[in-house]
Amino acid sequence: xxxxxxxxxxxxxxxxxxxxxxxxxxxxxxxxxxxxxxxxxxxxxxxxxxxxxxxxxxxxxxxxxxxxxxxxxxxxxxxxxxxxxxxxxxxxxxxxxxxxxxxxxxxxxxxxxxxxxxxxxxxxxxxxxxxxxxxxxxxxxxxxxxxxxxxxxxxxxxxxxxxxxxxxxxxxxxxxxxxxxxxxxxxxxxxxxxxxxxxxxxxxxxxxxxxxxxxxxxxxxxxxxxxxxxxxxxxxxxxxxxxxxxxxxxxxxxxxxxxxxxxxxxxxxxxxxxxxxxxxxxxxxxxxxxxxxxxxxxxxxxxxxxxx
Ligand code: PAF
Numbered sequence: 658x659x660x661x662x663x664x665x666x667x668x669x670x671x672x673x674x675x676x677x678x679x680x681x682x683x684x685x686x687x688x689x690x691x692x693x694x695x696x697x698x699x700x701x702x703x704x705x706x707x708x709x710x711x712x713x714x715x716x717x718x719x720x721x722x723x724x725x726x727x728x729x730x731x732x733x734x735x736x737x738x739x740x741x742x743x744x745x746x747x748x749x750x751x752x753x754x755x756x757x758x759x760x761x762x763x764x765x766x767x768x769x770x771x772x773x774x775x776x777x778x779x780x781x782x783x784x785x786x787x788x789x790x791x792x793x794x795x796x797x798x799x800x801x802x803x804x805x806x807x808x809x810x811x812x813x814x815x816x817x818x819x820x821x822x823x824x825x826x827x828x829x830x831x832x833x834x835x836x837x838x839x840x841x842x843x844x845x846x847x848x849x850x851x852x853x854x855x856x857x858x859x860x861x862x863x864x865x866x867x868x869x870x871x872x873x874x875x876x877x878x879x880x881x882x883x884x885x886x887x888x889x890x891x892x893x894x895x896x897x898x899x900x901x902x903x904x905x906x907x908x909x910x911x912x913x914x915x916x917x918x919x920x921x922x923x924x925x926x927x928x929x930x931x932x933x934x935x936x937x938x939x940x941x942x943x944x945x946x947x948x949x950x951x952x953x954x955x956x957x958x959x960x961x962x963x964x965x
Contacts, residue, residue: 689769690773703775707735712821713737713740731773743757747810797935802926822853833860872958873958886916887960891912893914905937905945909929912947924949928947932946
């Protein structure tokens with residue numbers, strides 16, 4: 658996992674993200690998690706679950722990034738719960754929602770393999786029952802970058818995560834650093850509303866540096882071959898910073914220069930922002946977040962590295 662701030666080669670665990678092969682020893686030994694759907698079933702399962710309880714919220718199509726979140730929760734909590742819910746409220750584009758990859762049997766095999774105790778896989782009406790009319794919106798942190806590119810996205814994310822937290826009442830909730838702004842927005846909400854403790858977990862990468870994402874499945878072979886340019890570009894920016902460059906635009910330009918070598922990459926933004934506030938920087942004098950969004954055909958990928 659590229660821990661967000663380490664080069665991929667020495668930090669990448671290789672994980673195919675595939676479910677365990679049938680009959681493999683690990684699969685044969687893994688106890689299946691308890692799967693619940695309705696709010697009532699969830700409440701019953703939670704009442705019988707020892708604390709502390711760790712929640713890994715997901716939209717399914719689990720990969721090695723999710724595995725690492727579940728494994729971290731397993732190491733720290735008496736009960737590990739995974740939610741699998743493709744949240745319609747965070748998709749601006751209905752086509753994007755419709756093509757979001759889903760396979761519950763595959764996801765359940767991965768949850769079993771990682772030792773999750775409980776999987777909550779609700780229907781839309783279990784999460785948003787008739788009459789549901791509340792939205793949770795975080796302020797300034799949710800506005801730039803993904804917030805600007807995807808209007809309404811973070812409101813959808815924070816609303817569903819607030820519902821998940823309200824129903825599961827986790828002691829800890831685990832989120833990946835690949836979605837850097839989401840992590841900050843959810844941490845803000847959880848702190849402001851005193852909901853739970855958010856545990857940030859490092860990005861997991863393929864050996865060639867591509868950050869794991871459920872969306873990678875949509876890349877054509879040529880796009881998949883091109884996509885590691887994101888990590889190379891971020892590393893180039895980080896190298897400029899490590900060499901002493903403090904002018905933020907010069908670092909962004911170094912990132913764009915590498916991205917420009919890949920004809921399939923259509924750059925949406927390259928950002929170098931204050932790590933805590935996400936305000937764009939002119940000079941880098943403290944912890945900063947270098948992030949980008951790039952399209953390959955119809956697939957939009959995001960990635961980031963921290964500059965310490
Ligand atoms: O990161 C995700 O998969 C989703 O945004 C989340 C946090 C599960 C909310 O739907």
